[in-house]
Amino acid sequence: MARTPLDELRKRAQGALSLDIAFIGVVNGLFSALHELGRARVDDLAAKTGMDAGYLQRWCDAAYAFGWLERDGEVFVLSDDGAAMRPEAEDSGMALAIGAVLSAHMAERAAGLMRSGERPGEKVLAERETILPWFGAMLEHNFRRSFEEKVLPAVPVFAEMNERQGLVVDLGCGNGWYLRALLGRCHSLRGLGLDGFDENIRQAERLAQKEALADRLHFAQGDIHRFELPEPADLIAMNRALHHVWEERGRLFERLHGELRPGGALVIWEPAWPEDTGILREPAYRTMAFQNLSEHIQGNHFLHPEEIAEALTNAGFAATVHPVGTDAVVVGRRS
Template identity: 50%
Template sequence: MEVERDKLREQIMRQAQGALSMSIAYIGIVNRLFAHLADADSVSPKWLAQKTGMNTDYVARWCDAAYAFEYLEQPVENIFGLTPLGHAFLDDQPGNLISFAVQSMLSAHMAERAAGLMRTGECPGEKILNEWETILPWFGPMLEHMFGPLLKNEIIDRVPAFSEVDAQGGTIIDLGCGNGWYLRAIIGSYPKLRGIGLDGIGENIDQAVKAAEREGLTNRLTFAVGDIYNFHVDEPANLIAMNRSLHHVWDQKKKIFTILRDHLCPGGSVVIWEPNWPLEYENLRIPDRRALAFQNLSEHVLGNHFLHADEIVAELKAVGLKPEVFSIAGGRDVVITGTRSK
């Protein structure tokens, strides 16, 4: 029994070390410490503090911790440079690891809030996201790094609605567009498409506009702060996308699905991408599904919950849209299209 306890203790200690490493990485990301280290090669904590506008003592202690977790090397005393692992947290690196650090910190905050709210039953809602001023600017980039590769590798070419709309030179509306990563990827793949992105958070829209400018897409992309319950477009859309946002408004599903149908042109489609809450409860024990269960607890803090694919299909049918289901990411996620008859 004592040997077994020692093994369990070692296992938990390794997991705790991983959480600590993500905390150190998060600080380096949001304060641009990694970025400035990459630009300057090897620097002192004092120089790094001056370049970033941070307190020298805090930066020095962060350098110690980043060195301990092998993000930094120290070629000479009190001079630091990035290791290959540190380079992996630069936002201009393909396949970077930023999302892991941001998600880890967000999860810790949500766990703390859930621990307290569990005593009262309160669900504060989406406003809770504004509590964390260092996380909010990185929320969109986190989603982009986490799900952008999945969109490009498993969804864009597989879901025919995108190419069909592109052939018409049509318009796609993204409701809850975040920093615009989804629309930018779709527009970048289909040269005839035009896009409109709406989101309720101004920070997200600012990021979306700047990213579209960097990528030279402003002639085909428009972003604005908008309300999913009350938006207006000049003409019906060829495609309306809801990217991992439907569960946020599920309590108003009858209204939402009516709005979606009424804003589609004949033959147009809604494309809904959602986490896929499993019908078989034991599937939550599958290692790559465990995070889904924690995320669903976090969603409860926001007043939401993840959905079964069958629930979405039923609502599409109820408003006269023809559904088609695409299982992605090994079944962890699902894309469901609903097409309006011509």
């Protein structure tokens, strides 16, 4: 019997449910605990994690149903897919689970806010207590490899600043993944990450220590709106952050220009909203289209690389655009 469009929709819906179950396992450490235990009954998993046994029984049944676990009677063990969901696993799939539940949250908020036109801002990201602590890890899993393999080779300013043993400042650094990736490749650079959330600073410091970068990499409280630098910077980075403060770009760029040493650079990495929105049906752009809806809730919208370059030029920078897939890195040099 031929499959119908409704059959395909049911298949997609089951995929979403599968990631919902995986999300529960990720944020509560269940995949990692089962990996350490090897084989475990529900009571063993409850003792290991401190979670309620009743909830764990239902989760294990659901995780088995969707293939995250295998079972032998009442004993559960990770499947290969379940092992890949561990946050510490190489090429972990945890970001897919976090992103799926975050997207569902944003879709629910958009559905209600569409009726009033209200745009409550970035606080919507903190409305679900189980999502926010994982936001930085999700971004790292989504973008660190792309940064190391595509952005770094395409943008020569990083190697130049490494030659001058410069200071790199990341505004809104999250868990510090960008600076850890950069200093891991550019061994003469020093880094300072600024963020407004204490939890992000704690995560960043712990991970820098783990990657043996704590002697060159430091983190402090501060954000794009309020920060003080201990010395002029050679490079200031804004990663997927400019669209959050676009309405304040004139005043912001003027200040950042003054915080740079002569010859320093402001490096902006942003999704490149296409001029021709007919391209949004292509798989690489579909996620961007949904994210732009989420950004509208937060009072933002994605930008064209050319308008970023124009704003930098107007602020006294010499601007160049480096396309990287569906993103763009726009470099503004202080003369």
